[in-house]
Amino acid sequence: MKSLSVHLIEGFIDQVNGTVYISWAQPRVLGIPQIKSLRDQLDSWVDKVHTTLLSVEAETPDLVAA
Structure with missing residues (x-):
């Protein structure tokens, strides 16, 4: 979430499905x-x-019982 807030990555968090989608990342050599x-x-x-x-x-x- 911090990376999203400081614009190191772009995407969204789908809390219903429990997944994170990343559409862009700040280029960096690792x-x-x-x-x-x-x-x-x-x-x-x-x-x-x-x-x-x-x-x-x-x-x-x-x-938490469904």
Whole structure:
């Protein structure tokens, strides 16, 4: 979200489907180690979000039941 707000990327977040669409990114040269680091950070973030989701679902089963 910060990258969107400072115009490093353009796109939108679809909260209903839980997806992010990126249509443009500020050009920048990244080396393979930097790309791997970004991938690792994103993987870690996804894991944390998933863990949080499971925790919220476990704590509030009546609120998230469809």
